[in-house]
Amino acid sequence: MLNYIWAFMILIGVVYGAFTGKMAEVTNAALDSAGDAVSLCITMIGVMALWVGLMEIAQKSGLIAKLTKGIQPFISFLFPRIPKGHPAREYIATNLIANVLGLGWACTPAGLKAMEELAKLEAERGNPAYLPEQQGIRGAGARVASNEMCTFLILNISSLQLIPVNMIAYRSQYGSVNPAGIIAPAILATFVSTLTAVVYCKGKDRRWSK
Numbered sequence: 347m348l349n350y351i352w353a354f355m356i357l358i359g360v361v362y363g364a365f366t367g368k369m370a371e372v373t374n375a376a377l378d379s380a381g382d383a384v385s386l387c388i389t390m391i392g393v394m395a396l397w398v399g400l401m402e403i404a405q406k407s408g409l410i411a412k413l414t415k416g417i418q419p420f421i422s423f424l425f426p427r428i429p430k431g432h433p434a435r436e437y438i439a440t441n442l443i444a445n446v447l448g449l450g451w452a453c454t455p456a457g458l459k460a461m462e463e464l465a466k467l468e469a470e471r472g473n474p475a476y477l478p479e480q481q482g483i484r485g486a487g488a489r490v491a492s493n494e495m496c497t498f499l500i501l502n503i504s505s506l507q508l509i510p511v512n513m514i515a516y517r518s519q520y521g522s523v524n525p526a527g528i529i530a531p532a533i534l535a536t537f538v539s540t541l542t543a544v545v546y547c548k549g550k551d552r553r554w555s556k
Contacts, residue, residue, distance in 0.1 A: 434463035
């Protein structure tokens with residue numbers, strides 16, 4: 347759907363430029379935007395390389411393991427039906443830690459692995475939608491997201507961030523005088539969104555349990 351929206355916007359711009367005699371401006375804007383996109387990508391690569399490197403150092407030093415262990419009570423609170431020691435818990439914790447540090451791109455692999463482990467957990471529980479013998483009959487599209495999957499997804503969307511790395515990089519790229527000035531508002535906004543997500547998920551979880 348997003349591709350169609352972008353295509354429609356581009357088409358409208360080209361048609362408007364043709365009818366108003368401003369095709370030269372449209373062409374120049376397209377070329378300038380292409381150059382800005384390349385510059386932004388280079389900036390983002392540098393920023394992400396720095397933070398992913400720091401994340402790797404934190405992992406090698408054992409800091410990530412300590413943080414993962416430290417938030418296990420929070421994981422148990424949000425996901426009480428995931429058994430202790432299950433691989434999904436570690437991937438969920440890693441994903442949440444990366445999100446809190448503002449490493450949106452770096453947290454994606456852990457998030458995907460968490461979803462895979464949650465799917466395996468549903469198969470272990472005997473959920474028909476996740477049993478291999480049912481896939482040929484019902485198809486992959488027949489799968490229904492489990493309660494834990496929905497909670498994990500909502501928590502990712504709310505995404506508490508202490509350091510909004512991406513936004514800082516964008517502001518720096520486009521000439522902000524104080525790129526890090528977004529930190530305090532971002533913490534407040536994401537704290538409220540995450541708190542709302544937790545309350546919502548626990549309310550739905552309680553209703554689902556009944």
